[in-house]
Amino acid sequence: AQSVTQLGSHVSVSEGALVLLRCNYSSSVPPYLFWYVQYPNQGLQLLLKYTTGATLVKGINGFEAEFKKSETSFHLTKPSAHMSDAAEYFCAVSRGGGSYIPTFGRGTSLIVHP
Amino acid sequence: GAGVSQSPSNKVTEKGKDVELRCDPISGHTALYWYRQSLGQGLEFLIYFQGNSAPDKSGLPSDRFSAERTGGSVSTLTIQRTQQEDSAVYLCASSLDWDRNTGELFFGEGSRLTVL
Numbered sequence: 453a454q455s456v457t458q459l460g461s462h463v464s465v466s467e468g469a470l471v472l473l474r475c476n477y478s479s480s481v482p483p484y485l486f487w488y489v490q491y492p493n494q495g496l497q498l499l500l501k502y503t504t505g506a507t508l509v510k511g512i513n514g515f516e517a518e519f520k521k522s523e524t525s526f527h528l529t530k531p532s533a534h535m536s537d538a539a540e541y542f543c544a545v546s547r548g549g550g551s552y553i554p555t556f557g558r559g560t561s562l563i564v565h566p
Numbered sequence: 567g568a569g570v571s572q573s574p575s576n577k578v579t580e581k582g583k584d585v586e587l588r589c590d591p592i593s594g595h596t597a598l599y600w601y602r603q604s605l606g607q608g609l610e611f612l613i614y615f616q617g618n619s620a621p622d623k624s625g626l627p628s629d630r631f632s633a634e635r636t637g638g639s640v641s642t643l644t645i646q647r648t649q650q651e652d653s654a655v656y657l658c659a660s661s662l663d664w665d666r667n668t669g670e671l672f673f674g675e676g677s678r679l680t681v682l
Contacts, residue, residue: 496609557608
């Protein structure tokens, strides 16, 4: 079985501040991990993914995430928030328990204040 | 097409009516997924098609829900005798098969269903 927990349904930051969105997963096998972003009235698009290899992965728009096996975490960060980063962010895991069907977290809404 | 296409984008229906939601995946993608997105609930898996294999229907919430995929391409999600709790955004996604894929899903913009 596999599962994802995203801590905080809403995260509020000031423009220029550090963005940190938390994701913890549960998986019985080495997981594939993903972050997706959803802008209003749009579908989800991939920000970044971890499959194998380097545990620090970089994605689009300056975001990055680090796979920490010992902590079962895959937190998403960005050094400096921009107003355009305001969106819903979803963490997902697959391959847990042999399933290739991604399981998604409940999402975190990022609010950016000027 | 260039991306995953879903129709209709919005559907308002009365309780008890049947609805059909359509998904046209990216050409060449053999895997197709349906998810339901409700406010504050994240994405709930509904059904998964992979090539000619039997679909994984383990996420369908009741027997009022069904889906088919014709010719390995277009998929239709059908909800019979709709209830108010069926109101949600229904998202379709497609991907390459797992031999060539590291898991990225490509999503459509969704079909927003409102049951009055």
